[in-house]
Amino acid sequence: MRNIFLFIRRYSVFLGFLILQGICIWFLFTYNRSHRAKGMGVANEVTGWFNTRYNTVRYFFRMKEENTQVHKMNDSLLNLLSDNFIARDTGQPVMRDTVKLDTLGHYRRFAWRDAQAVYSTINSDKNYIQINRGSAHGIRDDMGVFSSNGGLVGKVIATSANYSQVMSLLHVQSKVNVLLKKTGSGGTISWDGNDPAFLTMSGIPKSDSVLKGDTIVTGKFSLSFPPGKLVGTVDAVIKNSATNFYTLRIRPFANFSTLQQVFVSENIDFDEQHKLDEEAKRKVDFKKTTP
Amino acid sequence: MSDLVRNIIRFVFFLLVQVYVLNVVPHLHQLVVPYLYFLFLLWLPFTVSRGGLLVLGFLMGISVDYFTMTPGLHAAACVLVAFVRPFIINILAPKDASEFTYREPSPKAMGWTPYMVYVLVLTILHNAYLTLLQWLSFGSLWLFLLKIVTTTAISLLLIITTELLFPRKLKFRTNTSS
Numbered sequence: 001m002r003n004i005f006l007f008i009r010r011y012s013v014f015l016g017f018l019i020l021q022g023i024c025i026w027f028l029f030t031y032n033r034s035h036r037a038k039g040m041g042v043a044n045e046v047t048g049w050f051n052t053r054y055n056t057v058r059y060f061f062r063m064k065e066e067n068t069q070v071h072k073m074n075d076s077l078l079n080l081l082s083d084n085f086i087a088r089d090t091g092q093p094v095m096r097d098t099v100k101l102d103t104l105g106h107y108r109r110f111a112w113r114d115a116q117a118v119y120s121t122i123n124s125d126k127n128y129i130q131i132n133r134g135s136a137h138g139i140r141d142d143m144g145v146f147s148s149n150g151g152l153v154g155k156v157i158a159t160s161a162n163y164s165q166v167m168s169l170l171h172v173q174s175k176v177n178v179l180l181k182k183t184g185s186g187g188t189i190s191w192d193g194n195d196p197a198f199l200t201m202s203g204i205p206k207s208d209s210v211l212k213g214d215t216i217v218t219g220k221f222s223l224s225f226p227p228g229k230l231v232g233t234v235d236a237v238i239k240n241s242a243t244n245f246y247t248l249r250i251r252p253f254a255n256f257s258t259l260q261q262v263f264v265s266e267n268i269d270f271d272e273q274h275k276l277d278e279e280a281k282r283k284v285d286f287k288k289t290t291p
Numbered sequence: 292m293s294d295l296v297r298n299i300i301r302f303v304f305f306l307l308v309q310v311y312v313l314n315v316v317p318h319l320h321q322l323v324v325p326y327l328y329f330l331f332l333l334w335l336p337f338t339v340s341r342g343g344l345l346v347l348g349f350l351m352g353i354s355v356d357y358f359t360m361t362p363g364l365h366a367a368a369c370v371l372v373a374f375v376r377p378f379i380i381n382i383l384a385p386k387d388a389s390e391f392t393y394r395e396p397s398p399k400a401m402g403w404t405p406y407m408v409y410v411l412v413l414t415i416l417h418n419a420y421l422t423l424l425q426w427l428s429f430g431s432l433w434l435f436l437l438k439i440v441t442t443t444a445i446s447l448l449l450i451i452t453t454e455l456l457f458p459r460k461l462k463f464r465t466n467t468s469s
Contacts (some may be wrong), residue, residue, distance in 0.1 A: 013341040017374040020349045024370060027356070027363025028424060038427055 110226045111266045113137070115145075117259040118163070122170055125193035128157075129166040131262055135159045142274075144218075144225030144265040151253025152176065152231045153262060155224050164264075169231075170196050170256055177219035178231050183208045186219050189231060189250060196256060198235060201248040208246075210237050216250055223273050225265045294336050294394065302351065305331040310358040313449075323441045327449045328355055328365075329417050332372050333410060334459075336394045341377050348373030368421040372413050379409050397459060410450055411443075418442045 008015065029039040059066075119130035133139050143156040145166045154174065158165040167174055172193045178201065179186040187203030204210060214234040220227040236249040267273070309328035318324055332348050339347070352366030359365070380396065383405040393400035396409060419439050426435045 013345065013374070016342050016345050017370060020345055020370040021367055024349070024352070024363040024367035027353075028361070028367060029363075031362040032364070035424075035427060 109268055111268055113264050113266070115139075115164075115262050115264050117262050120168070120256065120259050122168075122196040122256045125172050127168040127170040127196075127256070129154060129168050129259060129262070131164050131166060131264070132162065133264065134162040134164050136161045138266065139164045139264060140266070140270070142224050142270065143267070144222070144229075146225070146229065146263045146265065147254035147259055148261040148263070149253060149255075150230050151255075152218055152225070152229060153254045153256070153259065156264070166262075168256060169199055169252060169254070176231075177222050178216050179219045180204055180208065180210065181215040181217045181228075182210075186221075187248075189216070197251065199232060199250040199252055201234075201250050202245055204246045204248060206239075206244055206246060210234060210246055210248060212236065216248075223267055223270055223277075225267075229265075294338075298331075298335065301331050301334065302354075306351070306354050306358075309355055314359065319445070320441070323445050325445045325449055326414075326418065326421075326442060327446065327453065329369055329372055329413070330450055330453065332369060332376065333413060333450075334395050334397075335376075337380070337396070338394070341374075344373040344376060345370055364421065364424055367424060368417045371420050372417045375416055376413060379412055383409055395459070398454060407451075411447065414446045414450070415439070415443050418446060 029035050113133065115131040115133040117129050118132050119128075121127045121129075129145070131139075131145065139156060139159050141156055141159065143164075145153040145156060147153050152169065154166045154168040154171070155176070156164050157167045169176065169189065170191050172191060174189075174191060176189050177186065178189045183204075185204050185208050187201050189199050189201045191199050201216060212234055216231045216233065218225055218227055218229040218231055230253045232250040232252040234248050235251040238247040238249060240247050305328045309326070313325045313327055328351065331351055332344070335344065335347065348369035348371075349366050352364075352369030353362070355365040355369075356362045384401050396406065398406045400406075401409065422435055422438050422442065426438075
């Protein structure tokens with residue numbers, strides 16, 4: 001204790017100097033606005049630095065708890081992701097004009113509706129596409145399906161209430177009536193089951209001139225889709241000397257591997273036409289069997 | 292006239308000159324602010340104790356401060372000058388206070404060269420510290436250095452002028468108090 005007093009006594013002037021300086025600085029930073037602002041800025045800087053360091057340490061120890069919380073949060077958010085849901089689109093029932101004749105005198109034969117591909121394969125020899133519309137939305141068998149860029153994709157072969165199964169063009173049993181746009185010659189397009197990038201078209205007579213790049217469109221006699229819709233381009237002309245017809249290698253317009261949005265074409269008169277067809281066949285067959 | 296009265300008069304005189312003349316006349320340049328008031332501290336008698344010097348410095352500075360509305364700014368510089376003053380005197384004229392023939396630091400008491408060094412060092416110290424404190428709130432480094440140099444030059448000029456214009460009637464130290 002005595003030493004402390006001795007120390008204070010010995011350095012009294014210096015201590016006094018320090019005290020007076022302290023008072024001056026205190027005055028300076030208390031009563032002067034600009035100094036005060038500056039001082040506050042520096043003080044904030046310093047305390048901010050220490051706070052940051054302290055928080056780093058604190059966060060380290062709270063990390064496990066935080067992790068658990070974040071994980072729970074992620075879990076609950078994952079369940080909310082839109083990927084978990086498919087737009088059933090029940091709010092859009094069959095929207096079709098009951099009046100088939102519009103004011104310009106045109107007769108509507110085909111109606112379109114959009115859909116999303118929810119499932120598709122290209123690797124099998126029998127590839128199907130599932131779309132998120134079904135009989136509840138008016139989808140029926142034998143409707144045509146087109147990709148978002150307008151290329152033919154396939155035909156509906158089965159429907160449930162909310163989904164439809166589409167037989168892709170990449171299906172060994174698929175046979176679609178198409179024609180060569182340039183000459184108008186009809187043919188049939190099918191798939192050999194090997195390369196999903198190419199289809200095979202047959203039925204073009206050798207009298208036609210076919211070149212690489214010619215456009216193939218849908219045929220005029222389909223009950224499923226309108227004529228003249230894009231199908232693909234000629235990629236190679238394979239000459240088969242055994243027959244009088246070309247075999248064409250077709251590159252389809254539709255990209256089957258990235259199908260997302262598709263269109264469904266509906267033939268409004270399908271029932272009538274189909275019934276007529278069946279009736280005719282039945283009559284002919286009946287006549288054949290009972291001559 | 293006793294030292295006390297004389298220094299009280301000087302205190303008031305320097306304060307008023309600084310506040311009402313030097314701070315009021317248009318400055319040569321915004322950097323060149325003439326400071327003279329701390330000459331009061333330089334002229335204080337040798338016999339004033341170091342603690343007393345500090346208190347007087349603080350009083351002088353805070354008085355100027357309250358006129359210039361910057362509390363603590365000049366006071367801090369003055370306290371620093373008052374604190375350093377005995378060391379400088381010790382270095383330049385290493386004697387006890389009782390050994391000086393004269394009562395106060397003056398060209399005659401210390402010789403012109405030591406006296407000018409004494410004034411120069413303390414002036415630089417005062418101006419540097421003052422400018423530093425001001426500079427904390429605004430300004431750049433070059434401005435800071437330039438301001439120290441210019442204010443020191445103008446202060447020195449003023450101090451020399453004052454010394455030459457007002458030669459103090461220097462009293463010899465006598466044993467009998469006057």
